[in-house]
Amino acid sequence: MVRWEPGAGGRLREAAMELYVERGFEQTTVAEIAQRAGVTARTFFRHFADKREVLFAGSDDLLAALTRAVAEAPAEASPMTVVAAVLDVAGGLLGQDHERTRQRQSIIEAHPELQERELIKLARMSAGVAEGLRERGVPAPEAALAAEAGLAVLRVAFGGWVSASDPGDLRVAMRETLAALRKVTAS
Amino acid sequence: MVRWEPGAGGRLREAAMELYVERGFEQTTVAEIAQRAGVTARTFFRHFADKREVLFAGSDDLLAALTRAVAEAPAEASPMTVVAAVLDVAGGLLGQDHERTRQRQSIIEAHPELQERELIKLARMSAGVAEGLRERGVPAPEAALAAEAGLAVLRVAFGGWVSASDPGDLRVAMRETLAALRKVTAS
Incomplete structure (x- = not known):
């Protein structure tokens, strides 16, 4: 038994x-x-x-939480407003334990085969969000772009947060980085 | 000998x-x-x-061409204007042989270990472009965001182009996708 x-x-x-x-x-x-x-x-x-x-044990739960955030966003929300809600959920989940997350990240960064695994998990998050956006009626290229833009924000915000000595709230970093992306792409 | x-x-x-x-x-x-x-x-x-x-033999040459495009952009160009120039170079190089590229892509998509390798090569492109932008005096978070936004455009434009039956010029697809990113992030 x-x-x-x-x-x-x-x-x-x-x-x-x-x-x-x-x-x-x-x-x-x-x-x-x-x-x-x-x-x-x-x-x-x-x-x-x-x-x-x-090292990637939480990623299925994270993906499920992100796709749920896409489905639960208000019907009238624009694709980027949905992505902002997704980033808020991601920031809440990824930003819970800075010291542990920092340790994990330094292990991943030291090993190319772990970086590769991390990148494929992130690509799956982006694909999952894009799929959720398409299910909301967003046309495919726009859905993919909004999801990839969200991934860009996540990568930059998370990278800054995880290496910071005084990290603050990752959700706030996500919001500020999204605002910065809007500014940089508009220029 | x-x-x-x-x-x-x-x-x-x-x-x-x-x-x-x-x-x-x-x-x-x-x-x-x-x-x-x-x-x-x-x-x-x-x-x-x-x-x-x-399968990734050209990626060092591609990275070198992209970082050269960053360095050679006019001094007054905004980060996203530099990224647009980078995407034009990437479109020219990646868009040369549609049939061969489509074959290569279908092999990569069928094998997770090849997808991982592809993703890490793309992440290095983004890191190289971000580094080039920092060398032009662009602040680090903005440089990373512009480079990641460029990668988002590249992934979406290339993905559409490579799977199209009548693909057209990849550089045009890059330009249209960049315009679409600007629109989706502004909404």
């Missing part, structure tokens, strides 16, 4: 981050992560495909 | 594309690519790190 470990996913994420910070991502094995979390390697693989995926 | 093969890089690219289209990317080995190009596997590895890189 397979015994399900309650909270094992969260413990594995904690353990993985600790080990990646202590020893480095490459030097850490799945067996070590599982041991520190007090579970078997088999349990690890019930939760994550590989040791890269542990 | 190592004999340098003149034009071997180009022949390897041709051979790789032919084999990827005929047999599929996964089913093709480096040895087969080298054989079809009439060179040794050793020669392959003098030109490319692996069989993924063959």
